[in-house]
Amino acid sequence: MRAAGVKYKFRTLRLSPTSTTTGTRALRIPTTTASKPPKCLVPYSPSSCPFLRVGHPLALSKASSIRGLAAVAVAPAVPEEPDIIPQEEILAKMDPKEMARLARVRNIGIAAHIDSGKTTCTERVLFYTGRIKSIHEVRGKDAVGAKMDSMDLEREKGITIQSAATFCDWVKKENGVDEKYHINLIDTPGHIDFTIEVERALRVLDGAVMILCAVSGVQSQTITVDRQMKRYNVPRISFVNKMDRMGANPWKAIEQINSKLKIPAAAIQVPIGGEDSFQGVVDLVGMKAIFFEGHKGIDVIEKELSEIPAEVKKLAEEKREVLIAALADVDDTIAELWLEEKTPTLEQIKAAIRQATLARKFTPVLIGSALADKGVQPMLDAVCDYLPNPSDGNFGQLTYIRVYQGTLKKGMHFYNAKSGKKIKVPKIVRMHSDEMEEVPSIGAGEICAVFGVDCASGDTFTDGGLPYSMTSMFVPDPVISLSIKPKNKETAAFSKAMNRFQREDPTFRCKVDLESQETIISGMGELHLEIYVERLRREYGLDCVTGKPEVAYRETIDSRQEFDYVFKRQTGGAGDYARVMGYMEPTRDPEGKNHFEEQIVGGHISEKFLYACEKGFLKSTEKGPMIGHKVLGTRMIINDGATHMVDSSEMSFKMATEYAFRDTFKLANPIILEPIMKVAVSAPNEFQGNIVGLMNKRNAVIEDSEIGADEFTLTAMCSLNAMFGFSSQLRAATQGKGEFSMEFKDYLPTPPQLQKELIANFEKERARRNATR
Numbered sequence: 139m140r141a142a143g144v145k146y147k148f149r150t151l152r153l154s155p156t157s158t159t160t161g162t163r164a165l166r167i168p169t170t171t172a173s174k175p176p177k178c179l180v181p182y183s184p185s186s187c188p189f190l191r192v193g194h195p196l197a198l199s200k201a202s203s204i205r206g207l208a209a210v211a212v213a214p215a216v217p218e219e220p221d222i223i224p225q226e227e228i229l230a231k232m233d234p235k236e237m238a239r240l241a242r243v244r245n246i247g248i249a250a251h252i253d254s255g256k257t258t259c260t261e262r263v264l265f266y267t268g269r270i271k272s273i274h275e276v277r278g279k280d281a282v283g284a285k286m287d288s289m290d291l292e293r294e295k296g297i298t299i300q301s302a303a304t305f306c307d308w309v310k311k312e313n314g315v316d317e318k319y320h321i322n323l324i325d326t327p328g329h330i331d332f333t334i335e336v337e338r339a340l341r342v343l344d345g346a347v348m349i350l351c352a353v354s355g356v357q358s359q360t361i362t363v364d365r366q367m368k369r370y371n372v373p374r375i376s377f378v379n380k381m382d383r384m385g386a387n388p389w390k391a392i393e394q395i396n397s398k399l400k401i402p403a404a405a406i407q408v409p410i411g412g413e414d415s416f417q418g419v420v421d422l423v424g425m426k427a428i429f430f431e432g433h434k435g436i437d438v439i440e441k442e443l444s445e446i447p448a449e450v451k452k453l454a455e456e457k458r459e460v461l462i463a464a465l466a467d468v469d470d471t472i473a474e475l476w477l478e479e480k481t482p483t484l485e486q487i488k489a490a491i492r493q494a495t496l497a498r499k500f501t502p503v504l505i506g507s508a509l510a511d512k513g514v515q516p517m518l519d520a521v522c523d524y525l526p527n528p529s530d531g532n533f534g535q536l537t538y539i540r541v542y543q544g545t546l547k548k549g550m551h552f553y554n555a556k557s558g559k560k561i562k563v564p565k566i567v568r569m570h571s572d573e574m575e576e577v578p579s580i581g582a583g584e585i586c587a588v589f590g591v592d593c594a595s596g597d598t599f600t601d602g603g604l605p606y607s608m609t610s611m612f613v614p615d616p617v618i619s620l621s622i623k624p625k626n627k628e629t630a631a632f633s634k635a636m637n638r639f640q641r642e643d644p645t646f647r648c649k650v651d652l653e654s655q656e657t658i659i660s661g662m663g664e665l666h667l668e669i670y671v672e673r674l675r676r677e678y679g680l681d682c683v684t685g686k687p688e689v690a691y692r693e694t695i696d697s698r699q700e701f702d703y704v705f706k707r708q709t710g711g712a713g714d715y716a717r718v719m720g721y722m723e724p725t726r727d728p729e730g731k732n733h734f735e736e737q738i739v740g741g742h743i744s745e746k747f748l749y750a751c752e753k754g755f756l757k758s759t760e761k762g763p764m765i766g767h768k769v770l771g772t773r774m775i776i777n778d779g780a781t782h783m784v785d786s787s788e789m790s791f792k793m794a795t796e797y798a799f800r801d802t803f804k805l806a807n808p809i810i811l812e813p814i815m816k817v818a819v820s821a822p823n824e825f826q827g828n829i830v831g832l833m834n835k836r837n838a839v840i841e842d843s844e845i846g847a848d849e850f851t852l853t854a855m856c857s858l859n860a861m862f863g864f865s866s867q868l869r870a871a872t873q874g875k876g877e878f879s880m881e882f883k884d885y886l887p888t889p890p891q892l893q894k895e896l897i898a899n900f901e902k903e904r905a906r907r908n909a910t911r
């Protein structure tokens with residue numbers, strides 16, 4: 139439960155100024171709007187968990203979506219009790235029964251590449267735990283669809299769009315005794331267009347199951363999900379699914395987790411048979427064979443190794459050695475035994491796997507086939523054995539803080555800018571590797587760590603006087619947009635829907651273009667936007683007309699250019715006057731940040747007017763001078779200028795900067811940049827030629843091509859512009875058997891011909907608008 143987990147598992151905490159200037163303007167941090175009141179993922183009641191005080195247990199049985207749960211991390215304290223109690227105190231006060239109950243709770247997510255079998259697997263989990271009475275397959279013949287794909291659109295397309303939350307109870311045998319675990323589970327979408335759903339889910343979870351396809355191994359989206367799990371420090375177990383498929387090879391998948399994801403991984407099971415004859419697994423920890431019999435594999439039958447073929451037994455012995463060797467690398471006890479050539483006990487192996495998994499130094503790999511009803515129950519056992527419970531991170535978790543201004547003293551109060559909560563600074567420590575030294579205070583510019591501070595990664599703390607905050611969740615920028623308008627003038631329902639979608643999904647944006655007066659929606663891909671257009675129709679009864687999808691281009695400059703701009707206007711009474719001088723140049727910043735700086739000597743422009751200049755600069759970067767797209771990687775320095783005693787105003791300096799920016803930009807070797815996508819296409823081997831042809835036609839740079847037993851995967855870099863309409867062409871070229879995913883990689887210059895066309899189209903459109911005004 140990151141409800142308690144995040145609350146007490148804090149990591150980095152940064153107060154980061156966005157401006158490099160000092161003085162009163164140094165702390166200009168983007169303000170985020172407050173999210174909805176947080177809900178609690180786990181049905182805690184205030185009496186059973188007094189410190190959480192959420193008081194609003196979310197009825198997970200009814201919740202088909204986890205919308206709004208991202209706010210869990212910062213559950214508010216009750217108003218009459220604003221101080222946060224240090225967590226050592228909380229734990230000391232906590233009822234031992236409550237601690238025991240928490241030890242049997244798991245909050246986990248299932249995340250993987252598209253179509254790896256997350257939903258199919260979750261369907262089995264619900265069935266085996268008794269939450270549903272029968273299994274319906276994704277795109278199954280009965281046309282019912284899986285329980286977790288609750289939206290009609292999900293059932294029709296056979297993909298998961300929204301994360302869905304559910305819970306179940308799993309009874310696990312521990313030393314011959316039945317132990318009941320409560321599992322809260324979130325099934326996340328695999329498609330890159332819905333990546334924010336995974337971010338949102340991982341942020342509130344304690345652990346995850348990473349599913350891989352036994353044929354395809356680590357795929358493009360597995361790498362994205364891996365990055366997200368690392369970003370939110372989520373421990374994971376891995377499940378190699380689809381062992382029944384031709385060409386299934388779990389060892390390749392495990393090797394790829396080690397080499398491509400760089401996480402030490404080893405199998406804790408070996409398969410008995412494979413492909414058509416996949417029957418079960420050997421558990422390498424307990425060294426026993428496990429078979430799945432009865433209706434939908436509901437009966438788990440354990441057998442002695444003497445009852446299975448000798449070659450499987452031999453493989454199990456070999457792979458157990460590999461497992462122990464891998465654990466010796468990450469666990470001291472096992473390392474010592476390993477050196478002494480002693481065999482660790484079952485308990486020692488289990489403890490080592492758990493500790494190393496929790497520390498995110500290792501991922502144990504399980505094997506199975508959800509569709510063939512094999513291997514899901516041991517996966518649930520592994521969730522209980524190796525993934526954290528909500529109180530697991532409570533001890534020893536620190537929050538790292540960088541102090542930007544002032545002094546942080548033990549016992550003082552500061553405020554979380556996001557939640558407004560008043561927090562007492564408990565113990566402050568300086569870290570020396572893994573040792574710590576307690577200090578009474580810490581000054582500006584230093585990094586320290588504190589215990590028991592209620593916050594989320596990236597939160598901002600102030601002395602209470604400044605209402606600034608910054609967003610802590612990573613939200614990728616949209617790469618595609620299109621104009622949209624309802625066919626009938628249903629404006630109220632339309633704006634209600636738009637507001638809801640934006641609240642739910644930070645990667646979906648909606649704005650009205652001031653020049654064209656059109657509503658523009660933007661998101662992570664064609665499919666992403668298509669789904670919202672379809673949701674408007676189904677959920678709000680709004681048929682919409684959409685424009686052609688447009689790529690989110692960027693504009694930048696490639697050389698340094700000086701400027702000396704005078705803005706002068708005489709309109710009747712008082713006039714306007716401002717003169718700004720300086721230069722513009724590329725920042726060459728890898729993240730493409732823009733930068734404004736004043737280097738005025740002699741006070742020719744006052745602080746107040748320089749602030750207006752910075753405003754003018756920021757406004758200019760929002761809409762580039764070439765084609766009206768955002769500006770990247772551009773620095774503007776103002777180092778001189780002039781002010782008129784009467785005619786100068788903030789407005790005139792803002793305007794002067796905007797005009798100077800526009801003119802100088804055009805002289806500084808301007809370039810239009812376009813999004814380059816990393817595309818992964820897989821299809822049966824016989825279509826390889828067709829697909830290479832399709833990619834070549836799009837001028838894609840093919841980076842890698844991996845040929846499996848029956849399928850191949852091709853990875854290429856291609857401009858988003860060239861990828862329009864790819865899904866239908868891929869369908870046609872592969873008899874519907876090919877699939878692809880793409881992810882934003884970088885912004886690169888457009889070919890000169892395209893740049894010319896884009897500018898010409900922009901000018902033409904502007905002239906048309908001016909003529910109709």
Ligand SMILES: Nc1nc2c(ncn2[C@@H]2O[C@H](COP(=O)(O)OP(=O)(O)OP(=O)(O)O)[C@@H](O)[C@H]2O)c(=O)[nH]1
Nearest residue numbers: 252253254255256257258297298328380507508509
């Ligand atoms: N052969 C085989 N097919 C499987 C297995 N598990 C799932 N599938 C099939 O793979 C396809 C995708 O399964 P899903 O469960 O929808 O995969 P997903 O990861 O939830 O998909 P998204 O959420 O859309 O990314 C479906 O056609 C399943 O029937 C398996 O173990 N073996």
